[in-house]
Amino acid sequence: MPEFRAVVHVMLRRSILDPQGRAVEGTLHRLGHVGVGDVRVGKRIELTLTGERDAVLAELKQVAERVLSNPVMEDVELELHEIQEA
Amino acid sequence: MPEFRAVVHVMLRRSILDPQGRAVEGTLHRLGHVGVGDVRVGKRIELTLTGERDAVLAELKQVAERVLSNPVMEDVELELHEIQEA
Known part of the structure; x- marks a missing residue:
């Protein structure tokens, strides 16, 4: 199963x-x-997810919006990079 | 004088x-x-700097390494984008 490293930016x-x-x-x-x-301080959260790309992206969005951020007060940006096996 | 938006990633x-x-x-x-x-939580700090690119980059490095992070425990990555006037 492919493995992905995700970055969630929360500001x-x-x-x-x-x-x-x-x-x-x-x-x-x-x-x-x-x-x-204009200094602003936010969070950068990195995590690893395993699965097919579409399922991983859907899970990442859910986790980022429901758990890692407060949608009322914060904006979220996502990065998803497949980890290449050596 | 050119204006830049910088992003400092601290993990x-x-x-x-x-x-x-x-x-x-x-x-x-x-x-x-x-x-x-493998979840890791760090900081994302955005700031605006004004000046010539070389001077701004030098100041950003200094600020990021001496003020915004702890070089003993943390790694820093920098982004610098010139703000285009509309």
Whole structure:
């Protein structure tokens, strides 16, 4: 059965204030990095799934949207790469 | 001056146990997603920088390695995209 490595990118929606990003931005400014702006902090989750591509993609979407993110507040992007056997 | 959107991906090094990833994996298994494995949870940080590309890339590297990650425990990958004016 093919094996896949997936990456799930989870970011707060643009319309929602990101206090963690604001805190990091303030710290960077105090350290002299005054040209840095619009900092946003999200999650990157990697996982391995096994199965046929269509089934794996469907499971990944379900997991990403129902478990790994909050669809009310967060946007999700998915990557899926088949792991090539050596 | 050109403006860039950068993405900093921060993951725990492979050799370091990821308890957050293990917890997520356990939850997924209990929910019936038994084919999911090797879950790792990291950060995705987006920021905007202004300046010439070489200077921006140097500043981004410095910020990513000294402020946004812990080089002892974490690996960092960088993306840098010039923002095209409309």
